[in-house]
Amino acid sequence: xxxxxxxxxxxxxxxMVGKCPNCSRKKLFLSYFKMxxxxxxxxxxxxxxxGDNWFFLLIIDRTLFIxxxxxxxxxxxxxKMIISLSLFLLILFIIITPFRLGICLGFDYYFRSKIIKK
Ligand SMILES: [Zn+2]
Numbered sequence: 001x002x003x004x005x006x007x008x009x010x011x012x013x014x015x016m017v018g019k020c021p022n023c024s025r026k027k028l029f030l031s032y033f034k035m036x037x038x039x040x041x042x043x044x045x046x047x048x049x050x051g052d053n054w055f056f057l058l059i060i061d062r063t064l065f066i067x068x069x070x071x072x073x074x075x076x077x078x079x080k081m082i083i084s085l086s087l088f089l090l091i092l093f094i095i096i097t098p099f100r101l102g103i104c105l106g107f108d109y110y111f112r113s114k115i116i117k118k
Contacts, residue, residue, distance in 0.1 A: 012110075029101075
């Protein structure tokens with residue numbers, strides 16, 4: 001169990017820094033927003049089935065993007081502040097796209113490797 005968590009964290013941190021989760025030798029991205037199809041070094045597929053990464057991407061986006069807005073509503077923060085917060089988060093999200101995709105790939109690769117091993 002603990003071993004699994006360590007492996008998962010390893011994959012996610014490799015993804016976060018934009019490296020292959022398996023070998024961590026090669027970069028994940030062709031350009032800022034475009035992910036490579038597979039690793040140049042070890043050959044694993046980064047995008048196994050188109051749309052697989054969406055699941056984790058949605059969870060991470062909901063958590064990081066929607067949650068602060070819900071909290072802002074809960075504490076009855078002025079609507080102008082909420083709009084500013086939303087815009088700020090939106091811009092932040094565009095900027096950290098490779099980061100988010102890397103984290104998602106880490107999760108995705110982890111669960112894929114678990115399924116293959118079983
Ligand atoms: Zn690799």
